Amino acid sequence: MASQKRIAKELADCTTHAPAGMSIALATDSDVHKWHVTLDGPAESIYSGGKFGLVVTLPPEYPFKAPVVTFATRIYHPNVTNDNVGSICLGLLKAENWKPASKLLSVLQAVRLLLVEPQPDDPLESRIADEYRRDRAEFDKNARAYVQRYAKGPVKFDGTNVGADAGAAGGSGKRSTG
Amino acid sequence: MPPLNAPEEGVPAAGLASWQQDNSSTSYASYAPNMLSELPELGPLPETPTSSPPAPGPLLSPPASFMRTTRPRRFSNISISSVAATVGSETQSACVGSTRDLTGRSPVLLINYQELQYESEVDKSLECPICRTPFHAPITTKPCGHTFCSECLLRAHQLRPVCPIDRRPLDVERDFCKARVIHDQLDRLRVKCPSQGCGHVCARELLAVHYERYCEYTPVLCPDNSCDLWIARQDAAPDKGCLHKYTPCQYCSKQVMKAGLEEHYDRECSGNTVKCAQCDSSVVQHRMENHVANDCPSTVVLCKWNKYGCGKSAPRHDVQAHEKKPCIYQAIGRLAQDREDDRLIISELKVRLSAAEGRLRVAEQEKTERRERKRRQAGNTNNTMPPFVPDLNLSNSPRAAASYNNGTLDSPEDYMLAQFERMETQMEDLRKNIHELDGLHSMRLLNDTMRLNEQIAELGSKVGVIGMHTTWLMNVQRQSRGQQRAGGVVGSPLSSLASSSGGPGTTNSATGSVTNAARNAPDNEGGRYYNSSLPLRRNSDGRGENPPRL
Ligand SMILES: [Zn+2]
Ligand SMILES: [Zn+2]
Ligand SMILES: [Zn+2]
Ligand SMILES: [Zn+2]
Ligand SMILES: [Zn+2]
Ligand SMILES: [Zn+2]
Ligand SMILES: [Zn+2]
Numbered sequence A: 001m002a003s004q005k006r007i008a009k010e011l012a013d014c015t016t017h018a019p020a021g022m023s024i025a026l027a028t029d030s031d032v033h034k035w036h037v038t039l040d041g042p043a044e045s046i047y048s049g050g051k052f053g054l055v056v057t058l059p060p061e062y063p064f065k066a067p068v069v070t071f072a073t074r075i076y077h078p079n080v081t082n083d084n085v086g087s088i089c090l091g092l093l094k095a096e097n098w099k100p101a102s103k104l105l106s107v108l109q110a111v112r113l114l115l116v117e118p119q120p121d122d123p124l125e126s127r128i129a130d131e132y133r134r135d136r137a138e139f140d141k142n143a144r145a146y147v148q149r150y151a152k153g154p155v156k157f158d159g160t161n162v163g164a165d166a167g168a169a170g171g172s173g174k175r176s177t178g
Numbered sequence B: 001m002p003p004l005n006a007p008e009e010g011v012p013a014a015g016l017a018s019w020q021q022d023n024s025s026t027s028y029a030s031y032a033p034n035m036l037s038e039l040p041e042l043g044p045l046p047e048t049p050t051s052s053p054p055a056p057g058p059l060l061s062p063p064a065s066f067m068r069t070t071r072p073r074r075f076s077n078i079s080i081s082s083v084a085a086t087v088g089s090e091t092q093s094a095c096v097g098s099t100r101d102l103t104g105r106s107p108v109l110l111i112n113y114q115e116l117q118y119e120s121e122v123d124k125s126l127e128c129p130i131c132r133t134p135f136h137a138p139i140t141t142k143p144c145g146h147t148f149c150s151e152c153l154l155r156a157h158q159l160r161p162v163c164p165i166d167r168r169p170l171d172v173e174r175d176f177c178k179a180r181v182i183h184d185q186l187d188r189l190r191v192k193c194p195s196q197g198c199g200h201v202c203a204r205e206l207l208a209v210h211y212e213r214y215c216e217y218t219p220v221l222c223p224d225n226s227c228d229l230w231i232a233r234q235d236a237a238p239d240k241g242c243l244h245k246y247t248p249c250q251y252c253s254k255q256v257m258k259a260g261l262e263e264h265y266d267r268e269c270s271g272n273t274v275k276c277a278q279c280d281s282s283v284v285q286h287r288m289e290n291h292v293a294n295d296c297p298s299t300v301v302l303c304k305w306n307k308y309g310c311g312k313s314a315p316r317h318d319v320q321a322h323e324k325k326p327c328i329y330q331a332i333g334r335l336a337q338d339r340e341d342d343r344l345i346i347s348e349l350k351v352r353l354s355a356a357e358g359r360l361r362v363a364e365q366e367k368t369e370r371r372e373r374k375r376r377q378a379g380n381t382n383n384t385m386p387p388f389v390p391d392l393n394l395s396n397s398p399r400a401a402a403s404y405n406n407g408t409l410d411s412p413e414d415y416m417l418a419q420f421e422r423m424e425t426q427m428e429d430l431r432k433n434i435h436e437l438d439g440l441h442s443m444r445l446l447n448d449t450m451r452l453n454e455q456i457a458e459l460g461s462k463v464g465v466i467g468m469h470t471t472w473l474m475n476v477q478r479q480s481r482g483q484q485r486a487g488g489v490v491g492s493p494l495s496s497l498a499s500s501s502g503g504p505g506t507t508n509s510a511t512g513s514v515t516n517a518a519r520n521a522p523d524n525e526g527g528r529y530y531n532s533s534l535p536l537r538r539n540s541d542g543r544g545e546n547p548p549r550l
Helices: A004-016 A104-116 A126-134 A136-150 B014-022 B028-038 B150-159 B183-188 B204-214 B258-267 B285-295 B316-324 B330-384 B388-392 B398-405 B412-485 B494-501 B503-520 B535-541
Strands: A022-028 A031-040 A051-057 A068-071 B073-075 B078-080 B083-085 B095-098 B109-111 B138-141 B147-149 B176-178 B190-192 B201-203 B219-221 B230-232 B246-248 B255-257 B273-275 B282-284 B300-302 B313-315
Touching: A004 A022, A004 A031, A004 A104, A022 A104, A031 A104, A051 A104, A126 A136, B109 B204, B138 B150, B147 B150, B183 B204, B190 B204, B201 B204, B246 B258, B255 B258, B258 B285, B273 B285, B282 B285, B300 B316, B313 B316, B330 B412
Parallel strands: none
Antiparallel strands: A022 A031, A031 A051, A051 A068, B073 B078, B095 B109, B138 B147, B138 B176, B190 B201, B219 B230, B246 B255, B273 B282, B300 B313
């Protein structure tokens, strides 16, 4: 209960000052703890042209515990698990880094920035990270293929546009626990 | 989902404990003990709730104001209660958790300051960065100067002992201090009462008093010992028993909580609207009586000026039109009403007057007693210091005498004051007397000096005369000696005098004296003086016994 006001304010902040290409909505009107965010692939990134769904889940202990952000849309990215869970490795959200005063708006901005500048040194998918570092052309090709395959058309948050054929394009690599 | 509440008591964290001790305004905890002790008796009270088994979940949506709660439990050093079930999206009451049963009286739900509705937008600078609501019992971190609600900071600190903004390590004992600066601003924020249905708005500082003591809508623990739900204070009469039992609605056979029946009838019950027999409108059945009595346009009613003579009696809408026309008895009716109002006011004034009279009587009685006491004291003073008072009684000032003698004084202070006044008048009189005396003295002095001066001048002139006489006599003697040598016999007795006064110097001083005397009385004798050159003439005046007059 204590967090209701906080969440309401965060939501208001995020919707009024939404980062470029983002739109935010509640998953269901009755629950402020689950947000659906639609993110247009940033134009300056290889993901441009794609529409990505993000699910922001606020734990009951929010803001004392960090929110959980996952991609609802499959994405080929060193910091996002290449599966139908779409976990993100974001420094800001790690338990040891989370600050109760952190704003969700900055979390969303960080996610967007992650698409522009992947962080291969702190990967969730080490194989993709390796590829990103060593063979950027191959990485770009795969990423664009994913965009074409999963991130076109209306964003769905119900899981129907993720994991339909997990691993088909890149396979699941070794995961580190970001 | 355990919500966080204002800490209640015995919080180990030193920062918070001290906060409670000397925070006088915003902290709920500091209000609680004395406030609860002043709460009106609310009926037979449940003991501090213990681990009663959770009540069965609601069969149907209970009205928003009745939340099912579990009893408060401890979350380390912060007390937390949880709401097991709230129903509907607008049921987020601002009240969660309960106070402990401090005085054995009905506990009420704690105010959750984070859920309060403020009358107007609150300045961002007064917003806690954690809960994003205006600070409640704010604490500032000493090393980095960040401010948070005490609940928020302690909760965050518990998970990770660092500043929630910059992650600087913080120690509860050392690094937390109350943020006094913003206190006044926070206290003055206008806030709505969190009780459902209340709508009272007041300064946040005063909210706890209203909520704890006066608000009829404050959720209190159900008077039924076996029930651990909350109920609005106005419904918590012990004779009503537990209103949380479910009964089937008499109209639609739905299971409804007793406390929520009215709301059910008004809002959702579908089986109880009936057509009014008179006006054809559909009305909730249990409101029918009310409708017929107060609303139905077809009910035959009397003109409202009926009392003052109007005989109109017709269906309500006709009568309303008639009253609006307006009814000719309106003027007289208004007049009569005014008179009635006046009468009410008069009777109220009478009551107040008699009360005032009573008070006056008491006061007078006290006054008399005090006067008695004072008189006795005054008597003592006179006895113990008999020489003092009479001694001072030099003056016969009427005021001082009156104030002292007729005993109209009623307190020791007044008595002392009177004494002072009396002494003052006496002093005044003394001063006047001294002035008089002074004048008298200088007058006398002047007179006496004048006489003395006169006498001195007289003496001076006499001396001068004597000197002249002497000179004359000496001259005479010299002449007679010359004549003796020649064979004369004149004035042998004068010879000794002449020899003692000696020579021309004596003549000089005598002349000076005469001049002096002449100055003092210029008119005397037409300015005729004896010059030493005219001794013979003086003799011929025949006033030998008188020295020259001044
Ligand atoms: Zn700080
Ligand atoms: Zn706060
Ligand atoms: Zn109220
Ligand atoms: Zn009850
Ligand atoms: Zn019903
Ligand atoms: Zn009717
Ligand atoms: Zn009438």
